[in-house]
Each structure stands twice: as structure tokens, then as C-alpha cells.
Amino acid sequence: MRKLFPSYLTGAILAIIGYIAGSQFVYHRIGSDNQPAGPNFTEQGMVVGFALFFIGWLIGIGALKYPFTWLLALKDPDHEEEMRLAGKDAGIIRYFKFTTDHKVVGIQYLVLVLIMLGFGGLGALLIRSELMRPGALLFPTETYNTIVTMHGMLMILATITFFIGPFGNFIVPIMIGARDMAFPRLNALSFAILVPAIVIFLSIPFWGYGQANGYGGGVQTGWTVYGPIATQTGMGMTALATAVILAGFSSILGAVNVITTIITMRAPGMRWTRMPMTVWGIFGAALLAALGTSSFAVDLLLILLDRIYKTSFFAASTGGNAVGAGGGNAWLSQNLFWFFGHPEVYLIVLPAFGIVCDVVAVFSRKPIFSYKMGVLGIMGVCVVSFLVWQHHEFVSGWAPELRFWYMATTELISVPTGFVFLVLLGTLWRGRIWMTLPMMFALSFLWNFVIGGLSGVFLSDVPLDVQLHGGMFVTAHFHYTIVGGALMCFFAAVAYWFPKMTGRMLDEKLGWIAFWGIQIGFNVAFLSMFIAGLQGMPRRVADYDPAFATANFITSIFAFLLIASVALYFYNIVISWVAGKKAVANPWGALSLEWQTPTPVPLENFEEIPVVTSAPFQYTQETVEAEAAAEPAAGQAAG
Amino acid sequence: MDTAVPASGHGEHAAASHIDEERKVRLGMLFYVLTDVTFVIFMLVAYPWLRSYNTDQGWFPFQHMRLPDQGTTVTLLLLMVVSAVFYFIGYMGIRAGNQWILRIGMLISLVLMLIALVGQIRFMGSQQFSTGDGTFADTWLLFSGYHIYHLLWATFLGLGVTHRAFRGRYTKEKHLGVVTIGYFWYWAALTPILIFILMTALPPKL
Numbered sequence: 053m054r055k056l057f058p059s060y061l062t063g064a065i066l067a068i069i070g071y072i073a074g075s076q077f078v079y080h081r082i083g084s085d086n087q088p089a090g091p092n093f094t095e096q097g098m099v100v101g102f103a104l105f106f107i108g109w110l111i112g113i114g115a116l117k118y119p120f121t122w123l124l125a126l127k128d129p130d131h132e133e134e135m136r137l138a139g140k141d142a143g144i145i146r147y148f149k150f151t152t153d154h155k156v157v158g159i160q161y162l163v164l165v166l167i168m169l170g171f172g173g174l175g176a177l178l179i180r181s182e183l184m185r186p187g188a189l190l191f192p193t194e195t196y197n198t199i200v201t202m203h204g205m206l207m208i209l210a211t212i213t214f215f216i217g218p219f220g221n222f223i224v225p226i227m228i229g230a231r232d233m234a235f236p237r238l239n240a241l242s243f244a245i246l247v248p249a250i251v252i253f254l255s256i257p258f259w260g261y262g263q264a265n266g267y268g269g270g271v272q273t274g275w276t277v278y279g280p281i282a283t284q285t286g287m288g289m290t291a292l293a294t295a296v297i298l299a300g301f302s303s304i305l306g307a308v309n310v311i312t313t314i315i316t317m318r319a320p321g322m323r324w325t326r327m328p329m330t331v332w333g334i335f336g337a338a339l340l341a342a343l344g345t346s347s348f349a350v351d352l353l354l355i356l357l358d359r360i361y362k363t364s365f366f367a368a369s370t371g372g373n374a375v376g377a378g379g380g381n382a383w384l385s386q387n388l389f390w391f392f393g394h395p396e397v398y399l400i401v402l403p404a405f406g407i408v409c410d411v412v413a414v415f416s417r418k419p420i421f422s423y424k425m426g427v428l429g430i431m432g433v434c435v436v437s438f439l440v441w442q443h444h445e446f447v448s449g450w451a452p453e454l455r456f457w458y459m460a461t462t463e464l465i466s467v468p469t470g471f472v473f474l475v476l477l478g479t480l481w482r483g484r485i486w487m488t489l490p491m492m493f494a495l496s497f498l499w500n501f502v503i504g505g506l507s508g509v510f511l512s513d514v515p516l517d518v519q520l521h522g523g524m525f526v527t528a529h530f531h532y533t534i535v536g537g538a539l540m541c542f543f544a545a546v547a548y549w550f551p552k553m554t555g556r557m558l559d560e561k562l563g564w565i566a567f568w569g570i571q572i573g574f575n576v577a578f579l580s581m582f583i584a585g586l587q588g589m590p591r592r593v594a595d596y597d598p599a600f601a602t603a604n605f606i607t608s609i610f611a612f613l614l615i616a617s618v619a620l621y622f623y624n625i626v627i628s629w630v631a632g633k634k635a636v637a638n639p640w641g642a643l644s645l646e647w648q649t650p651t652p653v654p655l656e657n658f659e660e661i662p663v664v665t666s667a668p669f670q671y672t673q674e675t676v677e678a679e680a681a682a683e684p685a686a687g688q689a690a691g
Numbered sequence: 692m693d694t695a696v697p698a699s700g701h702g703e704h705a706a707a708s709h710i711d712e713e714r715k716v717r718l719g720m721l722f723y724v725l726t727d728v729t730f731v732i733f734m735l736v737a738y739p740w741l742r743s744y745n746t747d748q749g750w751f752p753f754q755h756m757r758l759p760d761q762g763t764t765v766t767l768l769l770l771m772v773v774s775a776v777f778y779f780i781g782y783m784g785i786r787a788g789n790q791w792i793l794r795i796g797m798l799i800s801l802v803l804m805l806i807a808l809v810g811q812i813r814f815m816g817s818q819q820f821s822t823g824d825g826t827f828a829d830t831w832l833l834f835s836g837y838h839i840y841h842l843l844w845a846t847f848l849g850l851g852v853t854h855r856a857f858r859g860r861y862t863k864e865k866h867l868g869v870v871t872i873g874y875f876w877y878w879a880a881l882t883p884i885l886i887f888i889l890m891t892a893l894p895p896k897l
Binding site: 661 | 709710711714715718719722723725726729730732733734736737740741744745746747748749750752822823825826827829830832833847850851854855858860
């Protein structure tokens, strides 16, 4: 029982107490009404409640112990105490505590990401059920809009996290030959911040329904949460803004940690040109997260102030304290959002590029073709991604004279992306292809992301974008990049590193069934959505013209197949984790450092820090031939 | 990837052999400050943006509205600058191995920071305008609020570093905490200067 103090249980208890104390303090001591011209006390109470919910959580899990130890200049923890904090001899309870071991944090992230994807997938199921036939079938339009917003934002939060979180934490330090992340406590804190953020986010549908005053319930803005619509939508917006600011803070802290780890913690001999591509991809994504996230955080902060204190950053007129007050500008919100919003796509995709390169190299049994071109591609995308955001505003009326420039930069970004594809094709070329589950998902990334990328070139073109903007073509395009590209790569990464992270093999048979269900379901559903978009169907609508009925019906049916197959893959993860075949230390015969450690990986990863003497994936003709001779044994080991 | 002989022994000793701890912590803090810099930059963007658009004349709707007092603004700004200077003096002191210069420097910089914090809160609350009185008022209050957040954070860090200085936890050889917290301290002092320049370079009244 003592092990539960402090733990997530105590964190949850103090968080709830914190919320009640914070919100009640505002309602009873500051104000409880919601005058059009004065502060909105209802939502002020919410925000103060969320703030104390967050602080209560951090106190309850013991995350604030060290800052106050430092403040009081008490004794610094010794190595043994650090090991205890890292979960030494703590058993399974360490996964439910503030634990600093990067592998525990990686597993915590993986589980949270799967939960987030599960809720996001539930949203997709509801959306496609509603859109299966014309006519508002299942929900009032307000509820439908809230589901669309939550699905979009939750999936974005999940996909931003699903590489840097689980793999950036568990795998990257081992890949570079480090014992842990640069700042283990900060690492644990990043995850600890994300948990209440997601809890607050999932509470969105419950705020504001039946309120006599205020804006009503839910959030009806879509994931872009543009001001001033975001100021005028339901009370759920306040929960959304608070949750996403917290998630952004978690993302920034995690990014700072990842960047510092990669720069300063590499093993001797692990030069920049010897890092696996996964590390490059996660490094690029962390740079984007560190530099771009603030823009969206500022946008959300201004939205909160507009809602709660009746400022007018985004609304031309607010009905503030005097006639004529206002002066806000909606384009400010759009620019703040998209300055983050577009790099955010690459934040998701860059690690995918890196992971796919590594997986393809391992299962082609070849060194990566033109390693430096691949790195140039990843870092090139990283830089250019900050120069393209205005293409989202081609039809907003803002700065039409900049359209040509942004069309050019957006099309330019396909050049470094093309480098990565050339590297992948070059690596596959005349390789000894081993068709495992990770490899199949990596190959599906190639196919899907090409469609997503090419349809993106269409949308970067001003005349076409004017036609297609705000329609289902755009929705299909970004689902091809995020689901077809990044999510497939996430599945590849899970299948590839599952043995190292869990000590078990992922069931191949179930995996293959899920794989084909996912590919068929995804491609038919979203190719059909492209057709609906080309026919002119707008996005974010609960009802539509019967002219779009066939395309939507097909999309819904195959989306159900996709969702069922993803659920099967998740089931496979759970069942294999619990009762899968035991994995050997290096079932894939990979050469990167994480596979040279025992499974399960010891607390400090390496008994002795290795010295790296060559580039990654230096498969030679001799090693491949030797492996071919011993293939049956290798196959057996891989399960 | 080939690996050769191990770099060194086991545990933290192995890490110490090839990882420059000081570089690691400095870099981490610099990156953290950089993320705060980006946040401030995006916030500052709102000022010229809203001023230049002046939608429906809402930037400065009341021509009789009094602007924030320049004298108080400059005084609060100078407090921050002098605080940063004393912090730097304290840092130079411990670099030279002088504990007393460190302690006095940290203490004075902390006290100045606290005065700036209280002064900024009072200054913010004493304005003739409030939220909803046009976008100049909103941006001014936004910057003031964020500055107060900076001051609160700096005060927490300053309490820790001063307390540790008086407990003799820093030496000539080992004073990384003073260095890294200094990065934030100097940035917290620089921010109001940036805001002042912005608001002076672009006069509030159109």
C-alpha cells in the first residue's frame, strides 16, 4: 500500500480536490455570473479549476518534490536515490508513478497514445456513421461539429506524440548509446503534464450543455479553432484551449530534452553521420516542436482571454466596456495557428521518414542508400516547413500578393521530400527483401504518402486550391499524409520495436490480417473521399446533397473496415504483450545499438558504454550470405 | 553498426567519462529559454499586427484615455536591468571564488526582482483602461501579464539560487546553477526592454 504514495492514484485524488477548490473559489469569492460586458466567471472558474487540477496532479504524483528540494537547498539525491526514482526494483507499479527511467516513460507514452488513438478512432466511427447517407441521421449538428473538432484535435495530439513520445523516449537514448535522457525528471514531467491535458480534453463534450448563460456546449470550430469563431463557440472551447496549451507545454519540454540528449549524450564514436535515420527524424521533429508550438499556444491564450476577459484580439467588436471597443483581427488567429499548423504536419512526418528508412534498410539487408541525401531531405523539410504556412490562407483574403511566393515554397518542399523517397527506393533496389510486418507497413507508407504528397502539390497550386479549399479533397489529402503516411509508420515502428519494448513478439498472423484490412479499408475509403471532394462536397457538414451519396457510402463502409482492422491491430498489441512469444534480443538481425542490448533492457541500458566505429546498417555481402545460410534459424527466432 | 571496446566503466562514472555534464545543462537551459523567446516573439507580433489593421478604429477607441505612465514603465524596466546587473556581478564573484560577492549579488538581484514584481502588479491594476477597451489596452495588459509570469518564475528561481548561495552550495569550480538560471534572468530582464522599444517605436495613439 505504501507504494501507492505517491502514485497516479494520489495524483488523481489531489487533482479532483484541486479542481473543486479552484472552481468553487472563483464562484463563491470572485463572481459567478456571466455578463456580456464583464468577465466570464463561469469559464474563469473552469480555468482556475483546471490550473489547480494540474497542480494537484503534479503534487499528488510527487513531481514537485525535487524542485522544492532544490529550493530548500536540501541534500542532492545520490546515485542510489536516482535509481529508485527510475523505478529500480519497483515492479509493475513503476508504470503508475512519476518514474524517470526513459524506458518506463516510453511505455507510458505508448499506452497513452493508444488510448488517444482509440478515442480519436471512436470519433471517426461516429463521423462516418453520420455521413453514411444524406440527411442528419444520428446527432444534432452541434454535436456532430463537436465530434469532428474533438476527432481532429485528439488525432493531431496523438500523432504529434506517437513518435517522439514512445520511441523518442524508449528507443532514441539506446540508439545513440546513452544511459538515459539528458534530463530524466524533465522527461517524466513531460509525460506527467500530458496526462491531465488529455483528461481535460476528453471532458469537452460535458461542458456547457443546459447552461442558461454562456455559449452553450461543445466546440464547433473544427480543429483549426480560428478566432473569433472559437470565442463564440461552446464552453468546451475553454477546456480544449487549456488542454492543448498543457499538451503543447509537454511537447516543448519533451522536445528540449530530446534535442539536448541527441546533441550531448551520444556514445563515443557516434558522430552525426553515424546516427540512425530515426534519430535524425526525431531530432528534426523536436526542433519543429520547440520552435513552432509557441505560435499555437499564443493563439489559444488569446482565445482564452477573448472568451474570459472579453478582450478583442480576434473580434472586430466585442461589446466590451464602451461603444467602439474591439479592433481584433481574425487573420491574426489564422496566421498564429498555421505558423504552427503546417510545420506540425512535418513534426508528425519527419520521424516517420527516419523510421521508414531504418526499417527498409534492416529488412533489405543493405546500408541506407545515400545516407547524407536522406539527412539533407529530413533537415531540408524541417527548414522549409516554416516557409509555407500561408498556402492555408489562399482563400482567406489575407495578403493575396504573397500567394505566388507561398505556392513556390510549398511546391519546393516536395524536393527534400523527394530526396527521402529516392533514398528509400535506392535502399530497396536489389536488396534482399524480408517481408515482415514492419517492412510491409513501411512499404505501405511509400504508396500512401506518395498519394498524400502528390495531392498536396495540387493544393499548393493557387487556382486549384481556390476550387478545392474547404472540401473533402483536402480532408482526403491530409488523411493520406497523416494516416496513410504517419500512422502506417507508427504501426511499422510498433511492430519493429515491440520485441525490444515488451520482450514479446507481435503475433504476425493477426498482424497480417490487420495490415490488409487497414490498407484496403484506408485506400478505398479515402480514394472515394477524393471523388466526393472533386464533385464539390464541402467538409465539416453533417448533411449533404444526395449527389455525393455514393462516394460517402463507399467511404463509410471502408472506413468501418479500417477502424475494425486498427482495433484488431490494437487487440494484437495487447494480446501479444500479455501472452506473445518471448523475443530474443535481436530477432531482426539489426545492427543499431538498441538491438545490441539484452531484452528486457537493463535499467541503465548498457553495462558498459559502447564505442561506435561505423555508420548504421553496414550490412555486407558476407553477413547477408551468412544469414541466408542460417535463414531457417533466423526465421524461427523471429517467430 | 559496429561497436568496439567499451568506453569506460559502469554507472555514472561511465557517463561522466564522455558526457560533458556542464555543456548538457547549459544547452538544455538555452533551448528552454529559446522556446520562451519564440513564445514572446509570437505574442509581440500581435501588437504591430493589430495596430496596423486598426479594425473599425478599435485599436485606440478613446482618444481621452490616458496611456500607461512612462515614468513608472521606465522605473520598472530599470529595476529589472539593475537586477540583472547584480546577478551578473554575483556570477562574476563566484567565478573568482568570492562567496560574499555571490551572496550579495544574488540577494540584491532577488530583492529588486521582488520589488519589480509587486510594482508591475500594482501598475497593471492601476490603469485607467481594462480588457475590452480596444486592442491597445488588450495587448498592453497581455504583455504586462506575461511579464508578471516571468517575474514570478524568476523569483522562484532566485529564491532557490540565493538560498543555495547562502548555504555555500556554489564554489569557484561548481556553480552551474548560477550560470543557467542567469540565462533566464537576463532574458526576463530583456523582455520588458523589447516591449518598451516596440511600444515606443510604434506610438500607441495613431
